[in-house]
Amino acid sequence: MSLDYLLDAAHWSGPDGFPHQILEHLRYTGLALLIAMVIALPLGVLIGHTGRGAGLAINLGNAGRALPTLGVLMLILAVTGVGLKPVIGALVVLAIPPLLTATYAGVSSVDRGVVDAARGVGLREPQIALGVEVPLALPVILGGVRSATLQVISTATIAAYVAQDGLGRYLFDGLAVRDYPRIVAGAVVLAVLAVVVDALLALLQRVVVSPGVRPRAGSRRRTALPQPER
Amino acid sequence: MSRTPRPRLVRRALLGATLAGALALTACGGSDSGSDSPFSSGSNDAGSITIGSANFPENELLMNIYAGALEAKGVKVETKPNIGSREIYLKAFEDGDIDLLPEYSGALLAYLSGKAGPPKDATSPEQVYDALQKVLPDGAQTLTQAAAEDKDTLTVTADTAKKYSLSSIEDLAPVAGQLTLGGPPEFRERQQGLVGLKSEYGLTFKSFKPLDAGGPLVISALKKGDVDVANVFSTDPTIATEGWVSLTDPKNLFSAQNIVPLIKKDAVTPQVTEALNAVSTALTTEKLTALMAKIVTDKQDPKTVAKDFLSENGLG
Numbered sequence: 001m002s003l004d005y006l007l008d009a010a011h012w013s014g015p016d017g018f019p020h021q022i023l024e025h026l027r028y029t030g031l032a033l034l035i036a037m038v039i040a041l042p043l044g045v046l047i048g049h050t051g052r053g054a055g056l057a058i059n060l061g062n063a064g065r066a067l068p069t070l071g072v073l074m075l076i077l078a079v080t081g082v083g084l085k086p087v088i089g090a091l092v093v094l095a096i097p098p099l100l101t102a103t104y105a106g107v108s109s110v111d112r113g114v115v116d117a118a119r120g121v122g123l124r125e126p127q128i129a130l131g132v133e134v135p136l137a138l139p140v141i142l143g144g145v146r147s148a149t150l151q152v153i154s155t156a157t158i159a160a161y162v163a164q165d166g167l168g169r170y171l172f173d174g175l176a177v178r179d180y181p182r183i184v185a186g187a188v189v190l191a192v193l194a195v196v197v198d199a200l201l202a203l204l205q206r207v208v209v210s211p212g213v214r215p216r217a218g219s220r221r222r223t224a225l226p227q228p229e230r
Numbered sequence: 231m232s233r234t235p236r237p238r239l240v241r242r243a244l245l246g247a248t249l250a251g252a253l254a255l256t257a258c259g260g261s262d263s264g265s266d267s268p269f270s271s272g273s274n275d276a277g278s279i280t281i282g283s284a285n286f287p288e289n290e291l292l293m294n295i296y297a298g299a300l301e302a303k304g305v306k307v308e309t310k311p312n313i314g315s316r317e318i319y320l321k322a323f324e325d326g327d328i329d330l331l332p333e334y335s336g337a338l339l340a341y342l343s344g345k346a347g348p349p350k351d352a353t354s355p356e357q358v359y360d361a362l363q364k365v366l367p368d369g370a371q372t373l374t375q376a377a378a379e380d381k382d383t384l385t386v387t388a389d390t391a392k393k394y395s396l397s398s399i400e401d402l403a404p405v406a407g408q409l410t411l412g413g414p415p416e417f418r419e420r421q422q423g424l425v426g427l428k429s430e431y432g433l434t435f436k437s438f439k440p441l442d443a444g445g446p447l448v449i450s451a452l453k454k455g456d457v458d459v460a461n462v463f464s465t466d467p468t469i470a471t472e473g474w475v476s477l478t479d480p481k482n483l484f485s486a487q488n489i490v491p492l493i494k495k496d497a498v499t500p501q502v503t504e505a506l507n508a509v510s511t512a513l514t515t516e517k518l519t520a521l522m523a524k525i526v527t528d529k530q531d532p533k534t535v536a537k538d539f540l541s542e543n544g545l546g
């Protein structure tokens with residue numbers, strides 16, 4: 001039975017066990033997402049708020065999505081050698097487009113009437129961006145974060161190609177020694193991990209998004225804040 | 231933006247897709263009655279010989295040489311390069327998807343001997359070849375082996391060799407605990423790998439980095455110092471160009487490794503035997519190393535290099 005490897009208690013401890021590899025996998029994912037967010041979120045807010053460079057952001061985002069992650073990995077590998085750098089670099093490149101486009105789209109779709117009102121009561125531009133636009137755009141931005149997280153968590157398996165750990169170890173090593181139960185175990189753990197992380201992010205989304213802009217209130221919001229004619 | 235995005239719907243769809251994927255995966259895993267290989271397709275035309283190769287350049291070169299020599303004799307061939315490690319391509323061979331493979335006598339013997347390990351007294355090319363005959367799978371045979379050898383080696387840079395005064399694998403014993411070893415992923419679990427290095431030489435390295443089989447990853451990792459010791463093939467021209475030191479193997483863990491055609495008995499015809507034996511007769515370690523230099527150093531296409539070799543030796 002192919003689930004033998006997964007269910008064997010011996011594989012759930014030690015330096016080659018699932019807990020260690022899951023933590024490593026999450027470490028690469030978290031590190032790559034953190035770097036990508038530091039780059040993409042401020043940039044997205046800036047572009048969404050000012051409306052400047054929107055074409056550039058969209059095109060950059062689309063071009064970024066077209067980049068094959070394995071290709072980027074190899075490109076960085078040729079410069080840095082094996083290690084964590086090419087992995088994180090490739091994953092950051094993967095995570096930036098969904099974060100950037102979601103942030104830009106969320107911020108720029110905030111009702112102009114609300115922004116004008118904020119300006120009217122005397123808020124300065126940074127206050128408008130961070131205090132009004134970002135909270136209103138939060139559901140969309142967090143949607144981008146979740147989509148980026150899912151992509152990165154599933155692609156972080158490539159770390160194993162350049163001698164790093166993570167759940168990709170089970171896929172690459174299992175294939176090298178033709179141990180299919182091991183491959184299945186790695187794939188199942190990865191799939192479950194992705195679903196669990198996504199569920200946690202969904203929970204986070206509920207907690208941090210202001211009740212007034214929750215998607216549940218979407219219909220009310222549309223009537224309360226009509227889209228401007230363009 | 232003409233519509234307010236609806237993340238909830240998107241979220242539902244995403245979650246649904248992920249769950250469906252997970253279910254599909256477990257379903258695949260559960261239904262492996264009989265063959266456990268996802269590759270077995272059983273495409274095997276009568277009268278045509280399918281030649282496979284492992285996932286490293288030299289083996290692909292040998293595959294192309296075999297293919298060219300057979301074609302010159304009017305045999306129809308099909309090639310399947312870059313299949314993977316021995317664990318994978320031998321399974322494809324046993325399943326009948328592959329008829330012919332360029333193999334390495336000692337490594338094949340060690341693999342087919344399984345947990346018991348290869349016979350300790352089989353070290354010379356002839357002894358290894360004879361021992362190999364006893365463990366070949368049903369319906370398989372080997373033809374004449376070449377004088378050419380390509381051994382697995384443990385190789386270090388000149389600096390490392392000097393620093394720890396290393397010339398043989400035995401010299402690693404006092405320092406292995408401080409050194410990182412790089413090799414293909416399968417090296418960790420093979421007798422001719424970490425298992426044998428521990429049982430034969432008592433070596434336990436600080437860590438093992440799974441890279442590739444004598445390919446660009448392992449070569450660049452040794453060059454850049456990401457690993458201290460690397461599993462490099464003896465025919466790799468980089469050893470000479472970088473001035474690296476391949477450690478000798480006094481306990482013959484990596485026994486004789488002559489290049490030998492492994493073939494299905496039902497694919498053997500007089501023409502096939504004649505063509506492949508002529509290749510084996512022509513192939514020496516010097517010639518193979520020179521061919522590898524053309525591929526690795528001069529970046530030539532393995533197919534072109536194979537063609538040149540065949541025409542120079544009057545085989546194609």
